[in-house]
Amino acid sequence: MTSMDGVPDPTAGAGSPPATAPATHLDGGLVRRWIAELDQRLRAAEARLTELDAAIGDADHGTNMTRGARAAMAALAEHDEDTAAARLVAAVGHSLSRSVGGASGPLYGTWFNALGRSLPPELPATAMELATALGAALDAVQQLGAAELGDKTMVDALAPAARQAREVAGSGADLAGMLRIAAGAAEDGAVATIPLRARRGRASYLGARSEGHQDPGATSAAIVLDALRDAADA
Amino acid sequence: MIQSVDRAVAVLLELQGARRLRLTELANRLSLPNSTVHGIVATLVTRGMVEQDASGRYALGPGVLRLSNVYLDSNELRLRALSWTEALAERSGCAVRVGVPLERDIVVIHHVLRPDGSHQMREIGIDIPAHGTALGKAVLAFDARRAEELLAAAPLPKLTGRTCVDGEELAEQLARVRDDGIATALDEAILGESEVAAPIFDAHDAVVGAVGIVLSSSAATGDRLINDEVRRTAVSISRELGASAWPPRSRPRTSAGS
Secondary structure (H helix, E strand, O other), X not given: OHHHOOOOOOOOOOOOOOOOOOOOOEOHHHHHHHHHHHHHHHHHHHHHHHHHHHHHOOOOHHHHHHHHHHHHHHHHHOOOOOOOHHHHHHHHHHHHHHHOXXXXXXXXXXXXXXXXXXXXXXXXXXXXXHHHHHHHHHHHHHHHHOOXXXXXXXXXXXXXXXXXXXXXXXXXXXXXXXXXXXXXXHHHHHHOOOOOOOOOOHHHHHHHHHOOOOOHHHHHHHHHHHHHHHHHHO | OOHHXXXXXXXXXXXXXXXXXXXXXXXXXXXXXHHHHHHHHHHHHHOOOEEXXXXXXXXXXXXXXXXHHHXXXXXXXXXXXXXXXXXXXXXXXXXXXXXXXXXXXXXXXEEXXXXXXXXXXXXXXXXXXXXXXXHHHHHXXXXXXXHHHHHHOOOXXXXXXXXXXXXXXXXXXXXXXXXXXXXXXXXXXXXXXXEEEEEEEOOOOOEEEEEEEEEEOOOOOOOHHHHHHHHHHHHHXXXXXXXXXXXXOOOOOOOOOO
């Protein structure tokens, strides 16, 4: 996996082909780069996610997510090199729902599963197809969690990302460009959860005491999308 | 009903919900003139039930903590439950909660943390809509009037996508709870958390609350051993409270004293 983890290879000669053109489609290779990037990002963010979760939850979100990323990497390794993006994304969902635990397991499992089911089954996905799938994945998560925008959950990051993706894909943006906008919207959405009062999940037990803390689920959701943006830009 | 007492309680409940309010905000929420509300909060401030912060906003005062501690220390159900719930947590490896009904909610009055040393939120004092938790279903199954009122209060709120909010389905669930004394909830209050609970009865054979465990939804539920442990705990607590049978053969229509 060392060729996928984003560390520049010092042995690469000047004559090697540039592997850095922004992606135009979501194919199996991009899914693998996405999850490898996500694995690294979550490990780097584990302490922060745990700290955020300690304020309004059970302080296990960081470890739950890194465990999930490891399981997702292992699941991808079991698939053939030429497996389609849709199938890989669904496999990630399946492994997350089994390994993450808590509320994040079923929620991220559902998000990736619905994303995978909505992507074209064989061919790489265009920007518009990915934008549509991001909308379907959001719907599935909202159905499972009964959360609306502003309830201080991962929906606060995923919903603006899906909406922005659809808008910019509709106006003809390429995949990497669309993901830059979507990941930015997710990050803004996560930060915007700080003043909100939690209305779903364990944090809702705290009522007003949940105000003033960034939601750990929205934070990790923004990381998921930023890892995809990064992989697509590479 | 004594109007001034009722208004004083309404002030306390508004402050419980909003945490900090200015006088005009309080008055607006209660639809009362500023002068009336000012008289009430000023009285509550002198008795320590409300305090005013540096910016002039009102919040609950330390007197409330004294009251709530006395409630916990003198609540007979909680006292009787202490040792039994500790034992249940040890045997099951799960968190254990005892809840009592309050209006349409269950208020958690005792919480034994999952005995694995992990960081966990303390849940004493939280309220959960009764239909969304196994504790609530255990109570509702044996309190027909409360259940009727709740089912009539549609639409019930969804806490997750799996909260049962359909009146007919909920009534069927409650009938099954009456059959074997065990109420369950799967991802209904919080995703990833499941519960098994059983009702607790007092000397009048009226349901006064429920005891239940919280387990990860990925762990097996419907486990007969777990159900037996929870049932046994509820029977033991009920017996200490003076209940003649569990569940009572002839159920009173409503809980005594409520």
